[in-house]
């Protein structure tokens with residue numbers, strides 16, 4: 001770290017839990033963020049400001065006026081731009097040290113297989129089950145920790161799926177791939193603006209802890225967040241031995 005970096009990250013370096021080693025680990029790490037919307041915005045801003053050395057942002061969508069209520073990495077001047085490019089501009093305005101790679105094609109299985117293999121941690125900031133399952137498959141295949149967040153209306157969920165340790169569940173253990181799903185999209189259901197901020201910020205928290213060596217205590221649990229009465233309820237998630245992604249027979 002040079003003098004400017006020692007100054008920029010001084011409030012991290014002061015932390016007993018993080019220190020200079022933890023900050024150096026962040027600077028040497030690579031985070032893959034899929035989705036640069038409501039969850040991806042605070043994730044991108046906090047990983048960038050905290051000095052994650054390389055951030056890959058995946059999003060094929062463009063900034064729309066209806067996004068600005070909650071997608072805080074974007075602004076009025078960037079309506080119509082690709083979200084990944086807009087979020088990169090937001091990170092670079094805070095911390096030009098961070099290398100940001102943007103991928104502006106749809107996150108399909110082949111793309112995810114390539115990108116997940118290169119990352120140290122993966123953050124699922126998407127809003128549909130098909131992409132969530134594709135991300136999970138790639139994370140299980142490459143044994144990468146997956147920080148998963150979701151928010152709709154006034155409710156949110158947070159979990160870390162880390163199959164590097166045997167016995168931990170994957171996303172498909174909890175939400176089987178063949179289960180009938182009813183897609184709940186913010187576009188049609190609505191979402192309370194700061195709720196995606198809360199969940200996204202918690203995702204960034206757990207990713208930074210994983211990358212700096214602190215580890216995540218939410219592995220094997222799902223934190224259910226009720227925005228109406230601000231209740232945070234952890235639920236234990238067992239591994240499903242019959243899981244079609246991580247189970248014994250697969």
Ligand SMILES: [Zn+2]
Pocket residue numbers: 169170171172173174240243244245246247
């Ligand atoms: Zn599984």
